[in-house]
Amino acid sequence: MMRMMIVFLFVFLAGCQNETTARKVDIYNGSGDMIGTAAFSEGKDGVNIKVKVTGLKPGPHGIHIHEIPSCKGPDFKSAGNHLNPEGKKHGLMNQDGAHLGDLPNIQADGSGKADADLTVSGATMKEGKKSLLNKAGSSIVITEDPDDGMTEPSGDSGQRIACGELNVEKNKKGKSPSDPTDIKEKKQGE
Numbered sequence: 790m791m792r793m794m795i796v797f798l799f800v801f802l803a804g805c806q807n808e809t810t811a812r813k814v815d816i817y818n819g820s821g822d823m824i825g826t827a828a829f830s831e832g833k834d835g836v837n838i839k840v841k842v843t844g845l846k847p848g849p850h851g852i853h854i855h856e857i858p859s860c861k862g863p864d865f866k867s868a869g870n871h872l873n874p875e876g877k878k879h880g881l882m883n884q885d886g887a888h889l890g891d892l893p894n895i896q897a898d899g900s901g902k903a904d905a906d907l908t909v910s911g912a913t914m915k916e917g918k919k920s921l922l923n924k925a926g927s928s929i930v931i932t933e934d935p936d937d938g939m940t941e942p943s944g945d946s947g948q949r950i951a952c953g954e955l956n957v958e959k960n961k962k963g964k965s966p967s968d969p970t971d972i973k974e975k976k977q978g979e
């Protein structure tokens with residue numbers, strides 16, 4: 790019991806370190822237009838994400854954290870697979886799952902707007918195996934279709950239609966550019 794309390798105290802103290810664990814990420818569609826944001830923050834049970842996007846097809850869409858902080862449209866394959874540091878299977882309904890990056894679907898209303906509060910259970914913005922900022926970082930990707938919660942490798946969720954980079958390097962340098970034309974010019978120069 791004492792040991793347990795010491796562990797709790799240690800975790801508590803570690804949590805008090807003055808690290809920046811809140812990040813806001815811009816989300817772009819396949820044409821390079823900024824369609825919204827995802828605000829990441831360290832929560833009690835994982836990483837909380839406040840997603841606000843527009844311009845989606847009305848209805849449910851899959852949304853996942855991917856392993857590479859790279860959003861090259863229009864297919865966003867550059868983002869890699871779902872973030873999966875523990876080698877699990879895909880799907881929140883899969884008994885051998887889920888990937889760390891698996892999230893419940895978001896719902897776009899009749900005007901194509903989605904506003905959702907999500908939690909990446911067990912993940913952290915701090916250091917660790919289950920950090921969203923391991924290596925170079927990660928990305929958040931929205932898909933055309935909803936995730937069915939079990940089909941490998943990505944829940945039969947269709948094309949990737951929007952993406953935002955949670956980039957360790959960019960965040961070190963400061964804010965990412967908020968003007969979409971800024972991004973386009975940079976991409977052309979690559």
Ligand code: ZN
Pocket residue numbers: 853871878879880888890891942943944
């Ligand atoms: Zn998955």
